[in-house]
Amino acid sequence: MLNLNCYCAVLHYVNMRSIVNFDGRGGLVRILPGPEQHRSPDTAGGPVLVTSALTKRYGDLLALNNLDLRLNPGEIYGLLGPNGSGKSTALRMITGILAPTSGSVRAGGYDVWKQPEKAKALMGYIPDEPVLYEKLTALEFLDFVGELYSVPKGQRKQKIETILHMLDMEGRINDQIQSYSRGMRQKVAITAALLHEPPVLIMDEPVTALDPIAVRVFRGMLRQKTKSGGAVLLSTHILEIAQHLCDRVGILVGGELVDEGTPSELRARAGSSSAGASLEDLFISLAASPEYKDIISSLEADLT
Ligand SMILES: Nc1ncnc2c1ncn2[C@@H]1O[C@H](COP(=O)(O)OP(=O)(O)OP(=O)(O)O)[C@@H](O)[C@H]1O
Numbered sequence: 543m544l545n546l547n548c549y550c551a552v553l554h555y556v557n558m559r560s561i562v563n564f565d566g567r568g569g570l571v572r573i574l575p576g577p578e579q580h581r582s583p584d585t586a587g588g589p590v591l592v593t594s595a596l597t598k599r600y601g602d603l604l605a606l607n608n609l610d611l612r613l614n615p616g617e618i619y620g621l622l623g624p625n626g627s628g629k630s631t632a633l634r635m636i637t638g639i640l641a642p643t644s645g646s647v648r649a650g651g652y653d654v655w656k657q658p659e660k661a662k663a664l665m666g667y668i669p670d671e672p673v674l675y676e677k678l679t680a681l682e683f684l685d686f687v688g689e690l691y692s693v694p695k696g697q698r699k700q701k702i703e704t705i706l707h708m709l710d711m712e713g714r715i716n717d718q719i720q721s722y723s724r725g726m727r728q729k730v731a732i733t734a735a736l737l738h739e740p741p742v743l744i745m746d747e748p749v750t751a752l753d754p755i756a757v758r759v760f761r762g763m764l765r766q767k768t769k770s771g772g773a774v775l776l777s778t779h780i781l782e783i784a785q786h787l788c789d790r791v792g793i794l795v796g797g798e799l800v801d802e803g804t805p806s807e808l809r810a811r812a813g814s815s816s817a818g819a820s821l822e823d824l825f826i827s828l829a830a831s832p833e834y835k836d837i838i839s840s841l842e843a844d845l846t
């Protein structure tokens with residue numbers, strides 16, 4: 543019998559995948575092609591992900607208003623904004639987990655809500671609070687995720703072990719997830735998102751639970767992904783993290799995209815003229831608190 547956590551984990555992964563059925567005997571039925579068949583999104587050099595007037599209302603609250611985003615191949619894009627600005631809301635709608643009030647999302651040319659199986663197969667998602675099978679070991683859980691995403695059985699174990707080794711987790715892969723720290727859970731969630739080698743990675747606050755060394759390894763993984771033509775969309779509420787990880791940044795405030803550009807363009811705008819005054823205040827409010835000091839130093843050191 544599944545406990546509540548396991549049940550939530552199944553719902554989460556099945557919802558993300560949304561095209562995997564259970565066969566009534568506890569087995570999984572694959573109804574999508576394997577990863578090797580969905581590697582090339584139908585974008586012909588254009589953006590791999592496009593949101594058009596994406597909007598979410600919770601009653602009277604406008605959590606996200608008319609978000610227009612374009613994520614290009616080879617790019618790491620950061621959604622930067624204070625708490626409650628709509629980052630997670632945007633990412634959940636982009637991954638097809640939360641229904642928009644209006645607007646649309648296309649991944650690789652496929653509409654996430656009208657052609658979910660094709661669109662979602664192109665994405666890997668790391669939620670802000672990863673839902674994992676508590677009673678399974680990392681290896682068992684990731685094997686389950688690999689099955690959901692049709693990662694060939696013969697390659698699965700090696701892929702899992704390679705990623706977990708890079709994240710310094712190899713000594714714990716046979717322990718139950720319920721015994722893991724927050725950072726270790728995050729490493730399992732990262733592995734789960736990377737396993738089927740999706741062209742588009744969507745990550746909600748991916749680094750704040752990681753230690754500085756893991757952050758550097760993680761950045762290397764992201765760079766590898768973008769070098770091979772993949773794209774990354776991540777959220778953060780820390781300016782310096784966006785600055786050191788992202789090629790382009792969009793600033794969300796109160797559900798509105800108020801500015802967009804490279805980190806240096808945004809800094810220049812914030813520091814110049816009266817038009818930048820409110821941006822400067824915003825930047826000050828987004829600066830890292832001491833708890834993120836080591837992560838930032840690690841990212842800075844890696845640039846030299
Ligand atoms: N299920 C919900 N019902 C009602 N309001 C919600 C719900 N989920 C989010 N909100 C509201 O939507 C707004 C945006 O929330 P969201 O979680 O997207 O912010 P965020 O930018 O990810 O914040 P954080 O940095 O704290 O993670 C907030 O005002 C939040 O209270």
Ligand SMILES: [Mg+2]
Nearest residue numbers: 629630631670
């Ligand atoms: Mg959030």
